Amino acid sequence: MLEILIVEDDPDVREILAFNIDNAGYATIAVSSAEEGLDRLSSKTSLILLDVMLPGMSGYQFAQKIRNELRNNTPIIFLTAKSEEKDLLAGFNAGGDDYISKPFSINVLLARLKAVLKRYDATAPTQDKVYQYNDLVVDVVQKTVLLHGKSIELSRKEFDILTLLCANPGTYFSRTTIIAELWKDAPYVLDRTVDVHIARIRAKLGDCRDFIKNRIGFGYYIEKA
């Protein structure tokens, strides 16, 4: 059964959504904040219904986070109260996303939901979000790294680098490429900075340090499954 994650702070709206979507034959997880949404996001999530106006982390920030950091491609339907945002959002349908302005009828929402799921299913090859190597498990969605069943703590940059490599197994990443992808605001740091981060990740990976490989002259990479 397809699982829909609902992120909406208004309890009334949230309940109506959950009830109706549930009724339509989907599994639902309804949360009230983006932070909670990140927690409940999993590889089973088929679609996210996302309110753009949320306390704390906004819906946009949430979307940014899962697209950029988690490299998660789960389609999103934005719920927006402002009709002016229509233009803005509509420009980005490419990724399979959609928007819908409040107030909306449940039937319209369900129709839209069905359409997005269909489109997504047809196009996107579901990419794995969990990577394994020996007794190492990298869960890009949950943002956890388990070594021999025990969680290990990576810093932000460390996690970003590991995620980038994991999301593209078998692809070589030169230091320059890694910097261009991950240091968007400051792409002028020295190449060697990457090495140091890699070294620290490897140290934390312990006996699984070979998870991150390097081919001299080509770059860092992770073996294809």
Place this chain on the structure above:
Amino acid sequence: MLEILIVEDDPDVREILAFNIDNAGYATIAVSSAEEGLDRLSSKTSLILLDVMLPGMSGYQFAQKIRNELRNNTPIIFLTAKSEEKDLLAGFNAGGDDYISKPFSINVLLARLKAVLKRYDATAPTQDKVYQYNDLVVDVVQKTVLLHGKSIELSRKEFDILTLLCANPGTYFSRTTIIAELWKDAPYVLDRTVDVHIARIRAKLGDCRDFIKNRIGFGYYIEKA
């Protein structure tokens, strides 16, 4: 050569962009309005640099139009003056798009441009570039060479030379040409350096050493399929 379409109404900014991007080795088409941009958009356009604040049709509307109506997937880098819009835009990177806030340094822009083009190229319908000769397989994308099913390790230069020859079977490559193509940063090495690399590649190719042929006075080449 990759063609970049620049849509920016400020003539100063437009000229600076065009000049620098041109200098960086791209072909540029610079226009001052979205309408004009639509006119100049072609199948040759590799990337669009798009100001979001435009007179007439806004950058967003432009993006919407080419995504939805024209079903055009050319990656877009949005130029935005408002840093608040950063979050908003960043949520939609899925399609290969990116954003950059003014003011920005040209170097940052160029780095980002390069990254987007690369990412886009990587996601594009990967027609595997694989060359075969007897029991030898050269995979230009994965950067691997299989001899009798077993992987052999080529160094970077070795692989680059082999790829150059593979990509143009039947064409003779003089030492000078090979150096001009592959030693972009240091095109002053001796001709004979190429010979040594060829010798080393051949040694690794074992009984398939004849894959790389030489016609005396013409250069190295690989037989046409």
Place this chain on the structure above:
DNA sequence: TCATCATTTAACCAATTTGTAACATCAATA
């Protein structure tokens, strides 16, 4: 503010790759 952690730079070493030179071989042809 200080203390702490993350990030970046710098410096050193080892391993590998790359470039050069010298010598050996081959192919064309006088």
Place this chain on the structure above:
DNA sequence: TATTGATGTTACAAATTGGTTAAATGATGA
């Protein structure tokens, strides 16, 4: 076949790359 220039091979030197550690810088939160 002898000569000559182009190509193939080998050994060594130079340059580059990658791994590591320590110190400097920057960010964050009590």
